[in-house]
Amino acid sequence: MAVQRVVFDDLEIGEIGIQLDDKEPDEVIGWALETFGDRIAVVTAFQAEGCVVLDMACRIRPDVRVITVDSGRLPQETYSFIDTVKAKYPEIRLEVLFPDYREVESMVRRHRMDLFYDSVPLRLLCCHIRKVRPLLRALQQLDAWFTGLRREQWASRANIKKVELDHDHGGIVKVNPLADWTKEEVWDYIRANALPYHPLYDKGYTSIGCAPCTRPIRPGEDDRMGRWWWETNAPKECGIHCPIETGGFEHEVEAILGSAHHHSMVEAKTNGRE
Numbered sequence: 529m530a531v532q533r534v535v536f537d538d539l540e541i542g543e544i545g546i547q548l549d550d551k552e553p554d555e556v557i558g559w560a561l562e563t564f565g566d567r568i569a570v571v572t573a574f575q576a577e578g579c580v581v582l583d584m585a586c587r588i589r590p591d592v593r594v595i596t597v598d599s600g601r602l603p604q605e606t607y608s609f610i611d612t613v614k615a616k617y618p619e620i621r622l623e624v625l626f627p628d629y630r631e632v633e634s635m636v637r638r639h640r641m642d643l644f645y646d647s648v649p650l651r652l653l654c655c656h657i658r659k660v661r662p663l664l665r666a667l668q669q670l671d672a673w674f675t676g677l678r679r680e681q682w683a684s685r686a687n688i689k690k691v692e693l694d695h696d697h698g699g700i701v702k703v704n705p706l707a708d709w710t711k712e713e714v715w716d717y718i719r720a721n722a723l724p725y726h727p728l729y730d731k732g733y734t735s736i737g738c739a740p741c742t743r744p745i746r747p748g749e750d751d752r753m754g755r756w757w758w759e760t761n762a763p764k765e766c767g768i769h770c771p772i773e774t775g776g777f778e779h780e781v782e783a784i785l786g787s788a789h790h791h792s793m794v795e796a797k798t799n800g801r802e
């Protein structure tokens with residue numbers, strides 16, 4: 529049976545966005561679940577915001593689709609926490625995405641395991657291979673996705689809308705129900721509803737990603753300063769939520785994808801598949 533896609537254009541989503549922009553997050557989530565059905569998923573790394581969106585979505589649809597990326601470099605606490613979340617919401621349809629092993633092998637062969645410490649382009653390369661590309665594959669199968677983005681998190685997020693077209697991912701709809709929430713509102717919701725939260729928050733972390741690229745913040749530091757803390761003048765983004773362009777990075781991506789493809793062709797021939 530052909531999949532029925534739900535597609536909007538800029539004008540339509542602009543009008544819907546205006547109507548929904550002053551609505552409460554659960555109303556926005558309700559609209560999106562009703563509109564997109566199984567063609568929308570909560571995409572989360574299980575930080576505080578993602579847990580709030582997931583909780584609100586589960587109250588409306590307990591078997592909501594949930595997508596997360598296992599980069600292969602996550603802290604053990606994240607793996608344990610994913611099990612905690614699954615126990616709390618047993619009906620969610622959780623999809624854990626992994627990077628393509630050929631691309632990871634090619635990247636490590638060209639550079640080293642901890643290449644991200646060597647330069648900003650190599651850090652972006654690692655994020656691209658380990659996180660962005662797996663997610664891209666999943667987004668191609670969706671018409672919309674929920675995020676936990678908030679405007680006050682970082683300059684690159686200041687203009688997000690609660691509902692917008694995501695031109696970086698094929699024009700699907702990006703739903704950011706917490707766009708206008710403050711950090712305090714997020715934590716008030718977590719406490720008021722006794723939600724489980726990632727255990728590293730209690731150790732001084734304020735934004736949690738891969739183990740080698742995340743540390744607790746120091747007093748007075750911005751919340752996202754614990755991410756890629758050794759970098760100066762680079763966006764605190766992995767490329768999932770905004771396109772990042774640097775000359776060296778694109779060149780490296782092409783080299784790795786070319787090489788990974790070459791190895792898979794050789795593998796296929798060796799296995800008699802071609």
Ligand code: SF4
Nearest residue numbers: 644654655658738741
């Ligand atoms: S956060 Fe660090 S380890 Fe994780 S994908 Fe990005 S560069 Fe690689």
